[in-house]
Amino acid sequence: MPGARAATAADADRGGGLGLEAALWRAVAVYRTAALGYAAVLIVKNAGGYAHPAGGWAVLGIMTGWTVAAWLLFRDPRRRGPALLAADMTVAAGCVVATAWVESVEGIASGRPTLPVSWVAAAVLSWAVVGGRRLGIAAAGTLALANLLVHVLAGTAGGVGGRTFNGIVLLGLAGLVVGHVVRLAREAEARLARAVELESATRERERLARDIHDSVLQVLAMVRRRGAGLDGEAAELARLAGEQETALRALVGSAPRVPPRAMAGTGRAGARSGRGPAAGNELDLRTLLTARTSDTVTVSTPATPVPLPEHAARELDAAVAAALDNVAVHCGDAARAWVLLEDGGAEVIVSVRDDGPGMPDGRLERAAADGRLGVAQSIRGRVRDLGGTTVISSEPGEGTEIEMTVSRSKVKP
Template sequence: MTGLDTALWRSVAIYRWAALAYAALLIAVNAGRYAHPLGGWAVLAVMTAWTAGTTYAFAAPGRRGPALLAADLAVTSGCLLATAWVETEHGMTHGMPTLPASWVAAAVLSWAVAGGKRAGLAAAAALAAGNIAVNALAGVPAVRGLGSGTLNGIMLLFLAGLVVGHVVKLARDAEARLARAVELEAATRERERLARRIHDSVLQVLALVQRRGGELGGEAAELGRLAGEQEVALRSLVGAPPPARPARSGAPVDLRPLLTAHASTAVTVSTPATAVPLPGHAAGEVAGAVAAALDNVARHAGEGARAWVLLEDDGAGGVVVSVRDDGPGLPPGRLERAAADGRLGVAQSIRGRIRDLGGTVAIASAPGEGTEIEMSVPAPRPADA
C-alpha cells in the first residue's frame, strides 16, 4: 500500500464524516415536519453505522474489493430511497434535500478512487437513477420532481466521479514515475561506483593482458584477444543505462540496453539515440531472439566471424531488429533439414518468439555471403485508459 493510496482513502473517510454531520443537522432541523420523523432518525443511525464501518473497512487494502464497493453503493442507495417514505410530498415537490444529502457522494468518491473515472461515473449513474426514483416513489410528477436542486445534485455526482477518478489516475501515474526515477538514480549511482572500481582494477588488467599478449605472440596472443573481448563487453556493461524493471509485464521497457549488453569485439550493436519502448514481455522475447541468433553465429559462422545488430523504430510504434554476420552463409535447405532432425533453434528460439508477438522473421542467406535475420515486431495495442 502506497502513501498516496493511504492519503486518498483517508480523505474519503474525512469527507464521509463531514457529510454525515451535515446530513444529521438537516434531519434535526426538518424532523418535525417529516411524514415519518422516526424514519429520519433511523436512516441517520444507518448512515452513522455505515460511515464507521466503511472507515474501518476501506483502511485495509485487502478489503477494498468489489463486494465492499457494491455494498457501499447499495447502502447509500437505500438511504437515498428512504427519503420517499420519510419526506412529505410537499417537501419533495418544493425541492427539500434528500435524507443523506451530500453524504451520497462518498460512495462515488470510493468508486472513483478504487477504479478510476469510469467506475466513478458508473456509481454516479446509479445514484442519479436513485434520485429520480425517489420522486417517482413519492408520487411527485417527473417534471416537478426534477427541479434545479435535483439536477444540480445529479450533475455534481457525475463531476465528482469524473474529476476525482481522473485526478487519482494522474496522481498514481506521477507517483509511479517518481518511484522509477528514484530507483534509476540509485541504480545509476551504484553503477558509477562499480564502474570506478572496475576501471581502476579489472579493466586496466585486461588492457594490459591484451597489449602484452599481442607483443608476445603465440598462445599469449590468443589470450590477449580474449582479454580484449572481455574488456569491451565489460565496458559496455558498466557504461550502459540500467534496463527498466517494470512493475507489471505490460509496462514499457527500453529495448536498447537489452541489446547493447551483447556488444563485444565480435558483435557491433547499433541503436537509435532515443528510447525504443516495448511492453516488458515483448522486450524480453525480442532480446531472447537476438541472443539466440548471436549464439547461432558463434556456433556456425566460424572462428573470427563478426556480427552486426541493428535496432530500428518502424515509425508506427513497432521495431525492426536485424542480426547480420559475415560467416559462410546457410546452404540451401539447411533450416528445413535442421527442423526435420529436431534441431529447432531457429524455428522456436527465433521464429517462435517473434510469431507469438504477432511479428515476422525474414532470413536471407547465400553460401559465402553471410546470413541476415530480420525480425519485425508490430506496435502493441494501446491499453484502455
C-alpha cells in the same frame, strides 16, 4: 534499494500511512464527515415539517454510525473489496429512499433535498477510487435510481424538479471526474516510482563501474598488453583477456536494464506505442547484442531501448551469434564483423557485416543441398519463425552482409 523502497511504501499504505491510496481514502473520509455535518444541520432545520420526525433522527443516527464505521473499515486496504463497497452503497441508497417515508409529500413535491443530501456522494467517491470512472458512474447511477424511487413512492413521480435532476447530474460528474483523476494519479505515481528505481539502478551501476574499472578492467588491460608480444598460450590468454575487457567495458557502459516490476504500470500509452518497456516479458535487444562486443566484433545500437518480447529478442540474438560464428569459421580469427541494430518503430532491423572473402554465387544453396543447414536453420529459420525476413548479400572479395528484419506486429508476446 528499489525493492526495499517499494516494500516500505506498500507497508505504509497498508497501515494507513503515506501513499496515494491512503491520501485518497483520508480525503473521502474527511468529505464524508463534513457532508454528515451539513446533513445534520438540514435535518435539525426541517424536522418540524417532516411527516415522521423520529424517522429523520433515526436516519441521522444511521448516517453517523456508518460514518464512524467507514472511517475504520476503509483504512484497511484488505477490506476495500466488493462487500464493503456494496454495504456503503446500501446504506447510502437506503438513507435516500427513507426520505419517502420521513419527508412530507408536500416537501418532496416542492423539491426539498433528500435526508442525507450530499453525504451519499461519499459512496460514489469510494467506488470511483476503487474502480475508476466505470465504477464511479455505476455508483452515481444507482443513487440516481434511489432519488427517482423517492418520488415514485411518494406519488410525485410526475413532478421531479430541477433540484433532483441537478443532484443526479452532479453525482454522475463526481463519479466520472474523480474516477478519471484517480486513474491519472495512479499512473503518475507509477511513473514516479519507475523513475526513482531507474535513478537508483543507474547510481548503483555507476558505482559498480568505478569499482570494476579500478580493478578488473585494469588487470585485463595489463594482461592484454604484456601478452600481446608473446607466443603460444600466453598470446591466446592475452587475446581472450582483450576480448573480455572489451565486452566488460561495453556492459558497464550500456543503459541499466529496467526491473520487471518497474515496467509494470507505465500506463497504456507506453504499451500502445511499442517504443518503451511495457511488460515484464520484454527484453531490451541492445543488452543482448552489446554483450557480443569483442576485439573483432563492433556492435552499434540506438541510444534508447529496443524492447521486444523475450523469446523474439533471444531468437534474434541467437541468429546474430550464428552469423558471428560463421564469420569466425569461414573468415578466420582475424576477420572483423560489425553488428548494427536499428529500431524503425514498426520493425526492428539487425545487420551483421564482415570483411571476409565473401561467397560465390550458389554457395548457400549447395551447402543446404549437402545437408549443411547453419544459415538456413540457425539464421533464416529463426527469423522466419518470428515472421521476419532475411536478406544475404555477398560478393567475392567484398565480404558478406546479413540483414534480418522483424515486424513488431507479427511477433506474438
